[in-house]
Amino acid sequence: MSHHRAIAAVFAVHGAVAGTLATRIPWIEHRLDLGPGVLGLALLCPSIGAFLTMPTASRLAHRIGERPAVRLLIALWCAVLILPALAPAPGWLFAAMLLYGAAAGTSDVVMNGHAVNVERHLGRSIMSGLHGLWCVGSMLAGGVGVLAAHARVDARIHFGLVAAVLLGAGLLAGRSLLAHRTAADAPAPRRYTLPNRAILGIGLVGFCATFAEGASADWSAVYLTEVAGAGPGVAAASFTGFMAFMAATRLAGDRLVRAFGPVRVVRYGGATAALGGVLVVTARTPVPGIAGFALIGVGIATVLPLVFAAAGDRGRTPGEGVAGVATITYLSVLTAPAITGWIAEGLSYPAAFTVITCVVAVMALSAGRLAVTMPAGVGPAAGPPAGSPVAAESAATGEPASR
The missing domain is CATH 1.20.1250.20 (MFS general substrate transporter like domains)
Known part of the structure; x- marks a missing residue:
């Protein structure tokens, strides 16, 4: 294998x-x-x-x-x-x-x-x-x-x-x-990893994506029932469709990243999710509401994987960078459903998803934080950056760093 x-x-x-x-x-x-x-x-x-x-x-x-x-x-x-x-x-x-x-x-x-x-x-x-x-x-x-x-x-x-x-x-x-062997001069992660400024910036993008994901996953069926007049079966199907579109987009996501780069993928994804949010907010029948949730799923699908990849390159070690971002995104998972419910109860369901639409718009505007700086002449397929743990392993073993 x-x-x-x-x-x-x-x-x-x-x-x-x-x-x-x-x-x-x-x-x-x-x-x-x-x-x-x-x-x-x-x-x-x-x-x-x-x-x-x-x-x-x-x-x-x-x-x-x-x-x-x-x-x-x-x-x-x-x-x-x-x-x-x-x-x-x-x-x-x-x-x-x-x-x-x-x-x-x-x-x-x-x-x-x-x-x-x-x-x-x-x-x-x-x-x-x-x-x-x-x-x-x-x-x-x-x-x-x-x-x-x-x-x-x-x-x-x-x-x-x-x-x-x-x-x-x-x-x-x-x-x-x-x-994988850690390079001899690689720093040991801290006992309890908190995100640094660069990771916080990347984490903002991930926070927005997981906020929209958590709110949509937990509230899509309720929204379609209460606002769009959907029956229980149709409302439940919206969650399945949301997850299916996310899965399909993620499976195709690596090709999109290789073709357009992570920044444009996240930026266009945020625009797609925002369009989906507008459809949801304005929907008064099930079909546009379901289509809107599907577009939200498509738009945010690739963001979290790209956030983890970027964080792995920005932390002192890949694990430390991922841990910092994961802490931020789990905070989003904790808060998104509750905040959505509070806004829906205090104002309305469309108002709650207007906020979510604004959140994914912020995600699109923050996409530049995922930009990867590479030396001239080095492309995404050129292998690991010099000085990385994998490059160090390759130098030590004499084996190629990529296959």
């Missing part, structure tokens, strides 16, 4: 774990007899766990090595999947979801940091496609979860079987990950 396919498999496994839990939340809610408030608090716990632990992930990768860190944290991510289903009471569920979020966030950081190094090794953009495969893994696992729910399979059995399969797949893929 090539290094590219190995990290692609890791991304798909990561997405599959997330998709598996998402489809069985109603089972957990029914088993523990949770009210909306308690369930909402439980669903907030993963983001809190991730937000608190992600800044430590790059330190772990530096200490034990990047490939072992990816393998360890993906294995942990698969293993904790079953914990929410085993929780006997709400307090235990909160603890399980915090652990679930911690494993999700730290594995997210190290696999994206590793993907930056694989991208350098290959000398071409692959990050958008990897995130597209994450979406594919999530949707496929979600489909399995829907079938399991219809068949009334106990979630403890469902999660246990899925976790075992995904654990095996993750460990198998981990054997073929790039054996």
Whole structure:
């Protein structure tokens, strides 16, 4: 298995774990007899766990090595999947979801940091496609979860079987990950990584994208029901369409980046998402509303992968840069649904999505922060920059830095 396919498999496994839990939340809610408030608090716990632990992930990768860190944290991510289903009471569920979020966030950081190094090794953009495969893994696992729910399979059995399969797949893929070695003079990441000014600028772009994504994913069905008069089936389909368009765009995103560069891709994507926001705000029937959410999905799809790639190049180490941006984007995930709800309740649903339209416009205007400065004559496919960890590895081993 090539290094590219190995990290692609890791991304798909990561997405599959997330998709598996998402489809069985109603089972957990029914088993523990949770009210909306308690369930909402439980669903907030993963983001809190991730937000608190992600800044430590790059330190772990530096200490034990990047490939072992990816393998360890993906294995942990698969293993904790079953914990929410085993929780006997709400307090235990909160603890399980915090652990679930911690494993999700730290594995997210190290696999994206590793993907930056694989991208350098290959000398071409692959990050958008990897995130597209994450979406594919999530949707496929979600489909399995829907079938399991219809068949009334106990979630403890469902999660246990899925976790075992995904654990095996993750460990198998981990054997073929790039054996990246940190350069001897590379600085050790800080114990708790906070973003520097350059990462904050890149993080602003990511914050805008994830804000629009979180708000659209959580509120699209409600918006279409309350504002556009859609029935439950049509409203639910809007979320599926939103995710499907995001996945398809991410899978094509690397070709777009190679053709136009990251700045123009994000800038035009922001314009597309803003157009989608205008359609949503003005929609009074389901069809233009669904089209608007699809355009938002298309417009923001490639942004987060490009933000991670840019952050990996701007941090003291790839993992440290990714950790800083991931902390910012998870803050956006935490706040976007709540802020959207507050605006919708205080003003109106169209007012809430007017704000989201402005957010993606800011994203488009901030796209220049993703610009990569390269020496004259060095193009995107010319391999890793001199002085990078991959270049140092190539010099030490005598092997080419890209294949």
